[in-house]
Amino acid sequence: MIQFKQATKRYGPTLALDNITITLPENKIIGLFGPNGAGKSTLLKAAAGLVRLSSGNVTVAGKAPRQMRAHLAYLPEQNTLPFAWTIKRAAEFYRAFFADWDEDRYQKQLVMLNLREDMKFGHISKGQLAKARLLLTLARQAHCLLLDEPFSGIDIIARGEITRALVYDYSEGQQTMIISTHEIDEIENLVEHVVFIDSGRAAVFGDADELRCQEGKSIVTIMKEAFRHGSEQVEHV
Template structure:
């Protein structure tokens, strides 16, 4: 499992995480939910080994995030990290040179499924196509842990649907862990097994998604509104 124990991270005067304690179970899809600025992106970067806590501990299967754990983590950041001078095929070759778990047969299947072409210039494709290209490069690896930071943000409904289908299509239940950070819950509610609600740098509610729905007699969308409107954790 992935654990955060009283993790604090500050950037200048901004406290991104404030003694956050939470558990991401392995082998499940976790919805990492909350408004912008709640600490979600900072947490994912820590799992990916890109940020370190100021205080507290982060563990992946009992180990600190490191070069050893990074090889098992595929990270899709919210920002557009693709090099615009590359084609999609060149970006894939670049990724393949870094990661031993690259699966070229999966890449070829996903290129077709997402209706992309390796010859497409990243500079010239639409925002929706770029979102699909980022997903293609992430899911062409056989990574044990997949981190998706706002994968549906700012794209059209048809592209969102294709991204969700890709997540479902690729997911290896029980073997792979997917953490989806988002403030747009409605589209992913049916996907997720576990849920963690973040607010102001803390995990304010976490648990099995179906248990929370049953206990509160609410959808996760309704529950999120309740949590953030009333602070009813």
């Protein structure tokens, strides 16, 4: 369970998180939606213990995120791996660094994602790079996965491959996965819990099925409406 209590984060004059109080349930796949600049990345970084909040707090399983690092796998939106590295070299790095590295998982996903170990980050396509970075994140048996825009800027085929990889590796009932994305369509069938944030505040959140029943609409539609309403309307389940 990840709990944000009156979490506020300022970057200079910009308010990235505005006094947000929200609980993200454990062992579920959670969709984090919202327009650009809504605060999605900041929320994930705060959960990963990578930014210090200006005020308020965030806890992961009741502890400070920094103490939970070994159990958290965070996929940043931008690539942080050296372009000169091959997938093999990066895997060696991860293997040495993370105690929860799962070699079997890594080998299987490598095949599923249509990647080769000799591929160099600087020489592959955007889609392949996205898949390679996801591969490294998923190869860890982390209890909590924080994925920031794993579908961003890649074609429909690679998006499908990524969705399949996410389903393939998910340990049901034992893993929390938070996916921030604009591609709500892509993960409509995947998310059990959704959070829509806008201007650093949670505008809509709740159980995906409850929201569907209540509104008689798909999550895509509900999120689109929230997008249109902006932050004027605050509702929750």
